[in-house]
Amino acid sequence: MQKSWGLGLAAVAVALSLTACAPSSGGASATPTETKQLTVVVHDSFNVSQPLLDRFKAETGYTVSIAKSGDAGGMTNKLILTKDAPLGDAVYGIDNTFAGRALAGDILEPYESPNYPKNTPDLSADTSERLTPIDFGDVCVNADKQWFAAKKVAVPATLDDLAKPEYKDLLVVENPASSSPGMAFLAATVGAKGADGYLDYWGQLKSNGVKVAKDWETAYNTEFSGSSGKGSRPLVVSYATSPAYEVPDGGGQPPTEALLQTCFRQVEYAGVLKGAKNPVGAQKFIDWMLSADVQADIPEQMYMYPAVRDTKLPEAWQKYAPLAEKPWTVPARDLSNNRDSWIAAWTAKVVG
Numbered sequence: 001m002q003k004s005w006g007l008g009l010a011a012v013a014v015a016l017s018l019t020a021c022a023p024s025s026g027g028a029s030a031t032p033t034e035t036k037q038l039t040v041v042v043h044d045s046f047n048v049s050q051p052l053l054d055r056f057k058a059e060t061g062y063t064v065s066i067a068k069s070g071d072a073g074g075m076t077n078k079l080i081l082t083k084d085a086p087l088g089d090a091v092y093g094i095d096n097t098f099a100g101r102a103l104a105g106d107i108l109e110p111y112e113s114p115n116y117p118k119n120t121p122d123l124s125a126d127t128s129e130r131l132t133p134i135d136f137g138d139v140c141v142n143a144d145k146q147w148f149a150a151k152k153v154a155v156p157a158t159l160d161d162l163a164k165p166e167y168k169d170l171l172v173v174e175n176p177a178s179s180s181p182g183m184a185f186l187a188a189t190v191g192a193k194g195a196d197g198y199l200d201y202w203g204q205l206k207s208n209g210v211k212v213a214k215d216w217e218t219a220y221n222t223e224f225s226g227s228s229g230k231g232s233r234p235l236v237v238s239y240a241t242s243p244a245y246e247v248p249d250g251g252g253q254p255p256t257e258a259l260l261q262t263c264f265r266q267v268e269y270a271g272v273l274k275g276a277k278n279p280v281g282a283q284k285f286i287d288w289m290l291s292a293d294v295q296a297d298i299p300e301q302m303y304m305y306p307a308v309r310d311t312k313l314p315e316a317w318q319k320y321a322p323l324a325e326k327p328w329t330v331p332a333r334d335l336s337n338n339r340d341s342w343i344a345a346w347t348a349k350v351v352g
Contacts, residue, residue, distance in 0.1 A: 034280035038062040039088035041079065041273070043072050043180075046092060047301040048294060056288050062281055071215065072098050072180040072268070080105035083274065090282035092134060092270040092289065097183045099125040099269060100336020108271040111283050115290035117308050123267050125332060131269035134289050135304035138240035138263040138324045139184035141171070144226030146255045147234035158261045159192050162205060162235070169209035171235040172223040175351075177343050179215045180266070185237045186346055187335060188264035191328030195338065199349050206350050226256045241303045244314065244321035254320050263324035268304065 038060070046068065057064050067088055069075040076098040079091060083105065094102050102108060108130035116132055123133035141162065148155045156167055174182030189198045202210075211233060213219035220238050223231035227246055240263060246254040270289055272282040288294060295306035299314050305323065313321075 032279040032283070033277065035278045036061065036063055037065070038090070038278050038281040038285065039065045039067055040282075040285055041067045041069050041075060041088040041091045043075050043093035044068050044070060045302060049297050049301060052293055052297055056285075060281065060284055062278075071178070073178070073183065076102050076105075079107050079273065083107045086273045086275040089273060089276035089278040090270060090285045091273055092268070092285075094131060094269050094271065095180055095184075096125060096265075096267040096269075096332060097180060097187060097335055097339065099131055099267075100332055101339070102271075103128065103130060104336060107274055109274050109276070109279060111272045111286060113283070113286050113290055115287050115308075120307055120309065123307055125267070125269060131271050132286050132290070133307040134268055134270050134286075135295075135298050135302065135306055136265060136267040137304040138258070138260070138327055139181045139188070139237065139266050140240050140258040140260060140263040140324065141185075142220075142224075142226070142236050142238040142242050142256050142258050144224065144234035144255065145257055147225050155257065155259075156235070157259060159189065159201070162210075162262075163201070163208050165208070167208065167235065169211075170233055171205065171208075172211045172213055172219045172231070172233040173205075173237045174216055174219050175212050175214055176346060179213075181216050181237055181239070183339070183343070184264040184266050185262075186342060187330045188262060188328040190342060191264065191330045195334075195342075198342075199345055202346060202350050210350070212351060239303060240323060241299070241305075241317070241321040244316045244319075245303065247316050247320060260322065260324040263327040265324070265327040265329065 046066065069078055072093050072095045076094050079087060103126060110129045111132065112129045113132055120133060123136055125131040143155045145155065153166060156162055161167065162171055173185055176183040176186040189201055193201045211223060213223055216238065219236050220227060221229050223229065223233050224236040225231055225234045240258040240260065243254040243256045243258055246256045270286045272279050276282050290308060295308045295311045298304055298306045299317060
């Protein structure tokens with residue numbers, strides 16, 4: 001997830017544990033061990049309320065280090081490259097566009113949390129219980145309503161609309177090679193147009209002046225004309241929840257909206273890293289992430305829907321953060337098997 005909204009964990013020590021841990025011999029998992037140190041590898045947008053983290057530390061007695069390691073893709077790649085000397089005990093933030101790579105890389109131990117709800121099979125990565133769903137959300141094109149109103153141009157609705165002449169030079173997207181929402185939007189186009197048609201669609205977008213930014217922060221906060229952005233592009237790939245956080249102080253309508261016919265559903269997972277020094281602590285961290293208090297904290301802190309679906313949502317979400325009724329989907333196996341070739345073909349077509 002690439003949603004750095006100026007929030008951080010200033011009070012949390014960020015540390016990388018680079019001490020090598022020998023993997024279990026014979027291919028079987030050793031009896032889980034517990035230490036006083038817990039290192040959690042996360043993407044850069046991880047954020048929970050400090051009192052909740054302090055309570056977790058107090059209840060477990062752990063010294064907790066949060067190791068921020070880039071976006072979901074960069075983090076997953078680091079974990080695979082360092083699997084023989086794990087960077088930590090637990091990981092949070094591997095998403096469904098990179099889940100296949102994490103599973104194929106064999107960097108995770110199975111764990112079934114007692115806190116995980118059984119009514120969410122649509123969020124599961126596979127049946128191995130190595131990745132536990134924590135939250136989810138829809139990656140969608142967002143529009144600057146005020147720009148369109150001022151120009152007296154209709155807000156587009158569909159992926160096909162984005163390629164029409166009236167929307168030339170209006171869209172900014174993130175590079176799927178370096179951004180998880182960029183990869184999610186690429187997957188949306190594969191889901192919509194098929195593996196045989198998505199490149200033709202991107203050719204139309206390129207001809208229509210699509211701009212590519214390296215990450216969400218640049219796209220949303222620099223190139224986008226809405227929100228705090230000062231750019232010239234009134235269409236940007238972001239999240240269905242983004243408009244809820246654009247509601248003016250004191251209430252009123254947000255100046256942006258999500259185009260719900262352009263969405264791909266992103267799921268974020270936590271897991272126990274193979275070779276962890278504190279796998280018991282990693283399991284406790286996953287249980288904590290699924291606890292009622294943390295699940296209720298996720299919408300306000302990380303702008304995602306909690307995996308525990310009976311969790312109470314912020315009031316503004318009822319009006320301004322609806323999920324797509326029919327998001328575009330791509331089977332996890334297809335994402336795993338084809339992601340690299342799709343990105344390479346996209347790069348050749350769009351970036352050159």
